[in-house]
Amino acid sequence: xxxxxxxxxxxxxxxxxxxxxxxxxxxxxxxxxxxxxxxxxxxxxxxxxxxxxxxxxxxxxxxxxxxxxxxxxxxxxxxxxxxxxxxxxxxxxxxxxxxxxxxxxxxxxxxxxxxxxxxxxxxxxxxxxxxxxxxxxxxxxxxxxxxxxxxxxxxxxxxxxxxxxxxxxxxxxxxxxxxxxxxxxxxxxxxxxxxxxxxxxxxxxxxxxxxxxxxxxxxxxxxxxxxxxxxxxxxxxxxxxxxxxxxxxxxxxxxxxxx
Amino acid sequence: xxxxxxxxxxxxxxxxxxxxxxxxxxxxxxxxxxxxxxxxxxxxxxxxxxxxxxxxxxxxxxxxxxxxxxxxxxxxxxxxxxxxxxxxxxxxxxxxxxxxxxxxxxxxxxxxxxxxxxxxxxxxxxxxxxxxxxxxxxxxxxxxxxxxxxxxxxxxxxxxxxxxxxxxxxxxxxxxxxxxxxxxxxxxxxxxxxxxxxxxxxxxxxxxxxxxxxxxxxxxxxxxxxxxxxxxxxxxxxxxxxxxxxxxxxxxxxxxxxxxxxxxxxxxxxxxxxxxxxxxxxxxxxxxxxxxxxxxxxxxxxxxxxx
Numbered sequence: 251x252x253x254x255x256x257x258x259x260x261x262x263x264x265x266x267x268x269x270x271x272x273x274x275x276x277x278x279x280x281x282x283x284x285x286x287x288x289x290x291x292x293x294x295x296x297x298x299x300x301x302x303x304x305x306x307x308x309x310x311x312x313x314x315x316x317x318x319x320x321x322x323x324x325x326x327x328x329x330x331x332x333x334x335x336x337x338x339x340x341x342x343x344x345x346x347x348x349x350x351x352x353x354x355x356x357x358x359x360x361x362x363x364x365x366x367x368x369x370x371x372x373x374x375x376x377x378x379x380x381x382x383x384x385x386x387x388x389x390x391x392x393x394x395x396x397x398x399x400x401x402x403x404x405x406x407x408x409x410x411x412x413x414x415x416x417x418x419x420x421x422x423x424x425x426x427x428x429x430x431x432x433x434x435x436x437x438x439x440x441x442x443x444x445x446x447x448x449x450x451x452x453x454x455x456x457x458x459x460x461x462x463x464x465x466x467x468x469x470x471x472x473x474x475x476x477x478x479x480x481x482x483x484x485x486x487x488x489x490x491x492x493x494x495x496x497x498x499x500x501x502x503x504x505x506x507x508x509x
Numbered sequence: 510x511x512x513x514x515x516x517x518x519x520x521x522x523x524x525x526x527x528x529x530x531x532x533x534x535x536x537x538x539x540x541x542x543x544x545x546x547x548x549x550x551x552x553x554x555x556x557x558x559x560x561x562x563x564x565x566x567x568x569x570x571x572x573x574x575x576x577x578x579x580x581x582x583x584x585x586x587x588x589x590x591x592x593x594x595x596x597x598x599x600x601x602x603x604x605x606x607x608x609x610x611x612x613x614x615x616x617x618x619x620x621x622x623x624x625x626x627x628x629x630x631x632x633x634x635x636x637x638x639x640x641x642x643x644x645x646x647x648x649x650x651x652x653x654x655x656x657x658x659x660x661x662x663x664x665x666x667x668x669x670x671x672x673x674x675x676x677x678x679x680x681x682x683x684x685x686x687x688x689x690x691x692x693x694x695x696x697x698x699x700x701x702x703x704x705x706x707x708x709x710x711x712x713x714x715x716x717x718x719x720x721x722x723x724x725x726x727x728x729x730x731x732x733x734x735x736x737x738x739x740x741x742x743x744x745x746x747x748x749x750x751x752x753x754x755x756x757x758x759x760x761x762x763x764x765x766x767x768x769x770x771x772x773x774x775x776x777x778x779x780x781x782x783x784x785x786x787x788x789x790x791x792x793x794x795x796x797x798x799x800x801x802x803x804x805x806x807x808x809x810x811x812x813x814x815x816x
Contacts, residue, residue, distance in 0.1 A: 320566045320606075320613065339718045343730055373727060375734075376560050377672040377718035378598075382692055387679060395564040416726045423561040427572070431555040433524040442725040456766045460804065464529065467802060473528045479553040481626060485575065488623030489568045492616070500566045 265298050270335075272346050274300055309359030316356055318498040322396030327386040328353045334380035334390040344370045349380055349390045352397050361404055364397075368408045371401050372416045399499045418445045428489055431482035436473045510552055512585035518643075519586035520548035521576055521600075523593045524556050525755040529763075532799035533755055536784040537592045537640055539798070543656055543791045544648045548590060551579050557599040559756075560722055567616035570603035574617055577604070577635055578627050587635035590643050592784070594754035598673035600637030601680040608633040636685050639674055641753050641783065645697045646687040653704040658792040660706025664814055666786065667710050667747035667778075668698040669738065671757045672718045692716075698751065698783055705790040712745035714738040719760035728767075735761050736772040743778050748810050751783045758782070758803075765805045779807035789816060 265271055265279040280299040285292050316322035334349040341347050347370045355364045364371075374394035381391045402409060409417050419442050426433055443449055451457060464470040479485075493501060513519060518541075526534035541548050554576050562569040577600070580589045591597050607614040618630045644653075675681065675692040682689040690697050695716065699709045717738055720731030739761065742750050752758055762780040769777045780803055788798040795801075795816070800808050 321564055375718050375720045376722045378676040381677040399564050419726050427556050433556045469529050479555045485624040488620045491623055492568055492620050496566055
């Protein structure tokens with residue numbers, strides 16, 4: 251199926267059978283083709299050893315920073331059982347997307363390690379299977395939002411390159427939701443296509459058929475009538491004021507509105 | 510606006526239902542009216558935030574709660590009914606969070622005060638209700654059975670609940686609601702469809718995600734997930750897939766031509782809303798239920814089956 255085509259499990263020379271192999275560096279794995287210990291032949295996959303790492307550079311301030319946010323307020327509860335990764339919708343598609351490991355890295359403040367996963371960090375689809383099954387009510391689905399905040403604050407250059415489209419689409423959403431109070435789905439679709447450089451696709455047969463169908467049955471015009479909630483300007487101001495005065499990482503470089 | 514009368518309920522349409530998913534909106538209203546509840550749209554509603562606002566602290570909770578305030582102030586209703594699962598999730602999340610966390614409640618109230626639209630403070634005493642769960646609890650399966658005049662005999666339906674209708678239970682299954690669905694294996698839609706005379710099929714992807722959230726940034730994930738769901742339902746012998754969320758419709762129905770183009774004919778199956786099927790069985794015409802609005806052409810199979 252398409253899944254296998256997309257991202258193969260990292261085929262490593264060493265420790266190939268380790269689950270979540272991507273979390274371990276190559277040089278930290280010891281594997282011998284032929285090995286005899288105390289007269290017992292342990293050749294083959296039974297002699298895979300993982301060298302222990304020492305990480306003494308804990309940054310507890312980082313942990314507190316996440317705990318202060320709404321989405322990351324339960325980070326202290328996680329005891330690393332891995333139920334979130336086991337039930338994740340995205341993990342089978344992107345092997346390197348591992349919510350348990352992301353939460354662990356955030357708990358330790360291990361930015362060096364987090365940086366390696368920036369390309370998959372925002373792939374959460376928000377299906378909440380993890381939050382449903384989490385035995386400690388950590389709410390990993392919302393923890394992934396906290397992860398996005400962390401990435402936003404500490405890796406702005408990666409945001410501008412690897413996550414450019416995600417950031418731009420998010421900004422379209424936010425501008426529309428806060429600015430207009432309602433979501434114009436047609437505008438969202440066209441501006442997202444434009445941002446991702448696929449404006450030509452809008453003229454393709456499938457898109458054209460859809461637009462024609464909606465113009466025919468009148469739905470295209472109901473979008474024009476959607477309008478704004480009465481008095482939304484006041485709410486907009488209040489929300490913007492709140493976002494400006496918030497003193498957690500929720501207020502970090504989110505572009506036009508409060509940046 | 511006048512306060513609600515008996516047999517009326519406050520209804521939050523949301524952005525999608527008033528535009529491209531009007532089939533769901535209109536059929537929900539038709540069905541509820543037939544069952545004896547008139548859905549009254551709240552005035553001046555605003556977007557719930559559709560999950561894109563979550564990392565914005567209390568602002569993410571202000572968005573849905575403003576609508577709760579409108580329902581209470583203008584229509585005199587503590588509870589608010591909605592048909593969209595994403596809206597339902599956002600509303601339940603916000604209510605549950607401010608109920609549990611005093612700091613977040615005061616943050617939200619500070620925004621309310623700043624906006625100055627309402628005189629009183631927000632008190633989390635109401636509930637968000639999903640239309641499926643609402644009709645099940647308030648009217649029940651027997652009432653649906655009684656109103657069925659044109660049973661959907663011989664139609665095999667694959668019920669698709671999606672993610673946010675039943676998950677996570679810490680937000681949606683509060684003890685203030687009468688009876689709640691099972692979060693891992695929901696059954697309310699199954700019971701409704703069987704009451705309509707249709708046959709439900711088991712296909713294993715009932716609560717799987719459609720990837721609708723990232724559909725603009727990450728089409729491939731969404732297409733892969735959708736193609737799995739559709740092909741599994743097709744293999745199980747389903748004629749149509751029944752939905753209860755407009756976001757799922759965006760991923761499964763509107764994008765279906767693209768999915769078929771990529772994954773082949775296995776991923777082609779008509780998609781309808783549950784309320785459309787209910788309207789059909791309750792004696793409304795196919796035109797009234799607006800089956801023609803769907804992109805996956807359910808009219809063909811319905812004509813073949815003779816409904």
